[in-house]
Amino acid sequence: MTNTTTTDTTNTTGTGRPRSVSAYAALTPKAPLEKTTIPRRALGEHDILIDVRFSGICHSDIHQVGEDWGDGIFPMVPGHEIAGVVAEVGPGVTRWAAGDRVGVGCFVDSCRECDNCxxxxxxxxTGSSGTVFTYNGVGRDGEPTYGGYSTQLVVDEGYALRIPDALPLDVAAPLLCAGITLYSPLTHWGAGPGKKVAIVGLGGLGHMGVKIAHAKGAEVTVLSQSLRKREDGLRLGADDYRATSDPAIFSELAGTFDLIVNTVSADLDLSAYLGLLRTGGTLVQVGAPEKPVTVNAHALLVGRKSLSGSMIGGLPETQEMLDFCAEHGIGAEIELISADQINAAYARVLASDVRYRFVIDASTI
Structure with a gap:
């Protein structure tokens, strides 16, 4: 893949003035989110102003508000599953026009010069600036980044993605994180016809993994703690659904899968899951447990198995994912909520009481 970001690396030529927009923010760590206003920068030469229509709630939003992964920048406006419409463009913008349907995912800038970029x-x-995340980060202007739980967003034109007309914006929003987080490893490790793929966990990430792996032509099995969501899993495209609370499945399914993608953030016995792989198979971690994981080396040595990780996707692959989902009619399974339900939604996510992604209607912010 080649880099699709070729715009100027500065945002110093502004048009208009900075603006204040409505948003929902945690003012301090672990605090409930509340309505507030935040600044958005003036449009730079290559910036676009997006009217946010929908913003998904990712479990990582909750982790970052709670500082589970380290110190945060507060006030914090979460949200990196953003779908909206271009409202205005800077004078040097060539890719977008007012009215275009766009999405923004987990990052809004990077160095644009390193090998990875x-x-x-x-x-x-790997550049000096590193990846600039959509919220809880620091932009080129030295100011904090604020996410999609807001009415408007300003972003460099190269870091927005085209949402095809075939995808409704509400079900497209979670694709900008949950969708690409699963599409990337499934694509990289060759999920497709003749391959047996297991998805560990049927949540916001896992349900997208089932849909995408099925659309790619793989034989898909869900490995979940219980059979509570079995009917959903089969409806979404799984060929089999097994409860990992039954220790017998680890012997019954030993040596079965070419690829296992673990979407859960709980502490699992990864050595046991490595035993489910065929010779040369790979277990990919996309969930982020709070504690370090341990693996028995023999689980890797016997069968030349691999344990790997994957984090979201780059701009070209994310666009590829959106186009793939549009072609195959894939959107997230969502529960649409108003902004005043965000805190209740956070509590329900922690209780695993959502099928399968909360999406905020930004018109209610």
Whole structure:
């Protein structure tokens, strides 16, 4: 893949003035989110102003508000599953026009010069600035980044993605994180006809993995703690659904899968899951447990198996994913909520009480 980001690396030529927009923010760590206003920068030469229509709630939003992964920048406006419409463009913008349907995912900038950026892997930027995340980050202007739980967003034109007309914006929003997080490893490790793929966990990430792996032609099995969501899993495209609470499945399914993608953030016995792989198979971690994981080396040695990880996707692959989902009629399974339900939604995510992604209607912010 080649890098699709070729715009100027500065945002110093502004048009108009900075603006204040409505948003929902956590003012301090672990605090409930509340309505507030935040600044958005003036449009730079290559910036676009997006009217946010929908913003998904990712479990990582909750982790970052709670500082589970380290110190945060507050006030914090979460949201990196953003779907909207271009409202205005800077004078040097060539890719977008007012009215275009666009999405913004987990990052809004990168160095644009390192090997990874030039290869279209901006999520792995190794430059001095590193990947600039959509919220809880610091932009080129030295100011904090604020996410999609807001009415408007300003972003460099190269870091927005085209949402095909075939995808409704509400079900497209979660594709900008949950969708690409599963599409990338399934594509990289060759999920397709003749391959047996297991998805560990049927949540916001896992349900997208089932849909995408099925559309790619793989034989798909869901490995979940219980059979509570079995009917959903089969409806979404799984060929089989097994409960990992039954220890017998680890012997019954030993040596079965070419690829296992683990979407859960709980502490699992990864050595046991490695035993489910065929010779040369790969277990890919996309969930982020709070504690370090341990693996028995023999689980890797016997069968030349691999344990790997994957984090979202770069700009070219994310666009590829959106086009793939449009072609195959794939959107997230969502529950649409108003902004005043965000805190209740956070509590329900922690209780695993959502099927399968909350999406905020930004018109209610």
């Amino acid at each position: 030039l290869a279209g892997l901006q999520q792995y930027c």
